[in-house]
Amino acid sequence: MGLSSPGIGSGLDVNGLVSKLMAIERQPITNLDTKTTAIQAQISSYGTLQSTLATLQDAAFTLSQASLFNATTASSSDSTVFTASTSTTASTGSHSIVVNTLADAQRLQSTAFASPTASVGTGSITFEFGTWSGTGSALDPFAFSNNPDKVTKTVVIAAGQDSVQGVANAINAAKIGVSASVISSGTSSYLMFSPADSGTANALRISVSDDDLANTDMNGLSRLAYDKAGVPPTNMTQTVAAADATLTVDGINVTKSLNTIDDVISGVTLNLLKPSPSLTTQTLTVSRDNSGVQPAVEVFVKAYNDAAKMLADLTAYDPASNKAGALQSEGTVRSVQRQLRNAMTNSITGLPGGLSSLSDIGISFQRDGSVKLNSVTLQSALKNPQKDVGALFVGSGGVGGIEGYGTKINNLFKSMFAKSGLFASRTADLSTSITNIDKRRVVLEARMTGIETRYRTQFTALDTLIASMTATSTFLTQQLASLPGVVTNSSK
Secondary structure, rough: OOOOOOOOOOOHHHHHHHHHHHHHOHHHHHHHHHHHHHHEEEEEEHHHHHHHHHHHHHHHHHHHHHHHHEEEEEEEEEOOOEEEOOOOOOOHHHHHHHHEEEEEEEEEOOOEOOOOOOOOOEEEEEEEEEEEEEOOOOOOOEEEOOOOOOOEEEEEEEOOOOHHHHHHHHHHOOOOEEEEEEOOOOEEEEEEEEEOOOOOOEEEEEEEEEEOOOOOOOOOOOOOOEEOOOOOOOOOOOEEEOOEEEEEEEEEEEEEEOOOOOOOOEEEEEEEEEOOHHEEEEEEEEEEOOOHHHHHHHHHHHHHHHHHHHHHHHHEEEOOOOOEEOOOHHHHHHHHHHHHHHHHHHHOOOOOOOOOOOOHHHHOOOOOEEEEEEEEHHHHHHHHHHHHHHHHHHHHHHOOEEOHHHHHHHHHHHHHHHOHHHHHHHHHHHHHHHHHHHHHHHHHHHHHHHHHHHHHHHHHHHHHHHHHHHHHHHHHHHHHHOOOOOOOOHHO
C-alpha cells in the first residue's frame, strides 16, 4: 500500500524536489514570457512614438495651409463710421469710403388702443413685401411693386388672439419675416410692425379681411391696414421709412439693402455704423496679418524637438547601466529618424520668394539633434516683401508641384500612419510574433504537465521503496535484538 503523502514514509522532500526540477524544465517558457514582455514593450513604444509624431504632423499640417500666410486684417480711419473684416482672398491696399446713408427697416404704428388686452378683431392679415415709389401727388401717385424674392404671407387671427398683444403674438409665432411688438405709452398701447429685412425693396403693404363685415375702416382689423395708394388711405402710420445703405467706394456709388456688405470689395466685409460726418472721406486699409505665423512655427519647432528626443531615447544604449532603449534594435525606427531628418535638412529648390531651407527663416540644427528658432530672423523674413515664407512651408504649383516643408512632413507621416504604412506593418509583425510565442507556450505547458507527472511518479515509487526498506530494516533490527546472547548497545 502506497503512502498518501509523498515523503512522509521516507523523509524525502518530494514536492520540493519536483518543484525545483520543474523550475529548470520551465526555463524555455520563462524565456518565452521574457520575449513576450519585450515585444509588448516595443508595441507600446511604437504607440507612444506614433502619438508624438502625430503632434508633429499636426504642426506641419498647420504650416502647410496657405490661409495661415494669406491672412489679412482691415482697419478703418474712423471706426465709429464703419468697421471691416477680411478673408484670405482680400488684397492688401487702401480704399476711400464715404458712408452717405444707412439701411433701415420700415416701421409702422397702429392707432391707439386702450391697453394691450383691448380687442382688435378677428380675420386675416396679409403682408406683401416690396418697394413704394411716388410722392403721392396727382402727377406722381404712390405705387407699390412686389419684391420678386419675397412671398406674400397671411396670418389668421382667431378668437382668443384678437387682443393687441394676441395679434402681436400670432404674427411673431407665424415667423413670416415680420416682427410685431406692443408699445405702451402709459395711457395707450400701439401695435408696431417691421419687416425683418432692411432696405427699400422690403417695405410692407398690409391688407386685412375682417370677420365682422360691418366694421368700417377705423374698426376691427381694418385698423391694421397699410396701403399708401389705397382708397380710403392707410390706417397705420409709417414712423420710419425703409431705406437703403448708400456709400461711395473709391469714387463708385454703391446702394445696398443691408449695413453689412460683403460683395463690394473682394474679400472684405464692411459693417456700416453711421453716416460719415459732413460726408468726409474715411480710409479702409487692408494689410497682411502675420501674427499667427510665428506661434505656429514655434509649435512646429517644439513638436520636432519632442519627436527627435523620443526617437533618440528609444534607440539609445547606455553602457554604464547596460540598458538599451525599447526600440534600440528596430530598423523601422532608424528609418523614421533618417526620413524625418532628411525632410528637415534637404533644401527645396524652385520655390518663389528666394527661400530654400529652414535656416533661411531662423530654424537651425543644434549639436544634440534638436532645432532652435531665431525669432529675429523669422520676423525679418516675414516683413520682407521679397521673401515668401508661406511658399517655404506650403510649396507651390498645387498637386504635383513643389512641396514646402510643412506639406512634405505632413505627407511623410500620412504615408507612415496609413493602414498599410510603416507603423501598421511593424506593429502587425510584432503582434504576429506574440501570437506565435503563445502557440509555443501552449505546447510547452502541455509538455510540462507530462514531465511533472513523470517526476512525481518516479519520486513516489522511490518514496515507497525507501519506506519499505526502512520498515524491513526496523523489523530485522528488532528480531536480532530478541535473540539469546545478543547484547544491545542500550544494555552496556
